[in-house]
Amino acid sequence: MREVAFIKQNKEKWLEFERIISNKEKKNSDDLANLHIKIMNDLVYAQTYYPKSKVTLYLNKLAKGSFDKVYHAKRRENNIFLHFFLEKVPLLSYKYRKYIYLSFIVFFICFFIGLLSTLNDATFARQILGNNYVDQTIENIESGDAMAIYKGGTNWGAFIGIYDNNQRVGLNMFLSGLFLGIGTGYYVVINAIMVAVFQAFFYQHNTFFDSLKGIWIHGTYEIFAMIIEAAAGYIIGASILFPGTLQRFESFKIGFKDAFYIFISTIPFTIIAAFLEGYITRYSNIMPTVFCYAIIVFSLISISYYYLVLPYKLAKKYALR
Known part of the structure; x- marks a missing residue:
């Protein structure tokens, strides 16, 4: 897929997560986790086919933001101590x-x-x-x-x-x-x-x-x-x-x-x-x-x-x- 087509196909999804990261839109932890998975898949694809592109750098930052958002949400739902040792460190x-x-x-x-x-x-x-x-x-x-x-x-x-x-x-x-x-x-x-x-x-x-x-x-x-x-x-x-x-x-x-x-x-x-x-x-x-x-x-x-x-x-x- 050409890079322009890749961006056009996924742009709305990325913008949606930007809104979530900036707290302009709310999601529960399961929806956040599913969106994080999609962002990670896009990042892997971009790293494979457009390794030196700005879109790869953008997705890398977005993936980090999605990871933090997902596991902060999980941490609020679970014991912080258990979350650290049973999820954060193993991941x-x-x-x-x-x-x-x-x-x-x-x-x-x-x-x-x-x-x-x-x-x-x-x-x-x-x-x-x-x-x-x-x-x-x-x-x-x-x-x-x-x-x-x-x-x-x-x-x-x-x-x-x-x-x-x-x-x-x-x-x-x-x-x-x-x-x-x-x-x-x-x-x-x-x-x-x-x-x-x-x-x-x-x-x-x-x-x-x-x-x-x-x-x-x-x-x-x-x-x-x-x-x-x-x-x-x-x-x-x-x-x-x-x-x-x-x-x-x-x-x-x-x-x-x-x-x-x-x-x-x-x-x-x-x-x-x-x-x-x-x-x-x-x-x-x-x-x-x-x-x-x-x-x-x-x-x-x-x-x-x-x-x-x-x-x-x-x-x-x-x-x-």
Whole structure:
């Protein structure tokens, strides 16, 4: 279809939504959602056939306005807290899914590098973890409690200290996106290799299954949340590097706000991870093995569903592409 014919065919629909956005016309939330779907379909069509046209830029702004209008209407009808965690964040996760996938890919590449390096170099673990940690852990293994190093202090003190440390790491990953995502990548490399070295080190000392229980009871939420926080950092970097049809500063404002919302969504998982490490992990050696693995499996399924499955279900519900 020629661009002029495309505009003529859809002009009235676009003008109608402009009136709604400017509050000159009222619609209920279902009608708004249906109109939003039509605007999104028009935007996809324009991006495909008229990528450098002004109509594409116009529809991009209109689509953003329609999205905000639809979900502000939904928010008025629903609990704001539930709306944020059960709709807004999953929809943002769908919108930025390629950065979440990128974050997983980078993390696991670095993780396998750390594994191979530890298994092929007897000194690598000491370089990464430090001599004191390695020597203390070897003593603990020989005394029959490989995870003893995680059992110091009180439950409450450990919970607070662990949460503070993990939240600082996550915040660094998020804010390092301001450095075009390079800073975020740096933190991912360090932490992915460190996790791999932990796991490989215990494997080398025949305490692999003890380490699975001791590390991943809390580590499932902790590491997964870290990967999502890194994705938020990449979103910031990409909003600066690739503004698309938007002005660079406008792209940055949108990217930073969306990334911040995704970062906020990881905080409950980080809190739960710190609680598990402070109150549960230290007893992993005396808990039934099946109970330990049940916690790990539940944690993996729940956080995977939230960031990887629910976004697709909501996108399908709202006919997003």
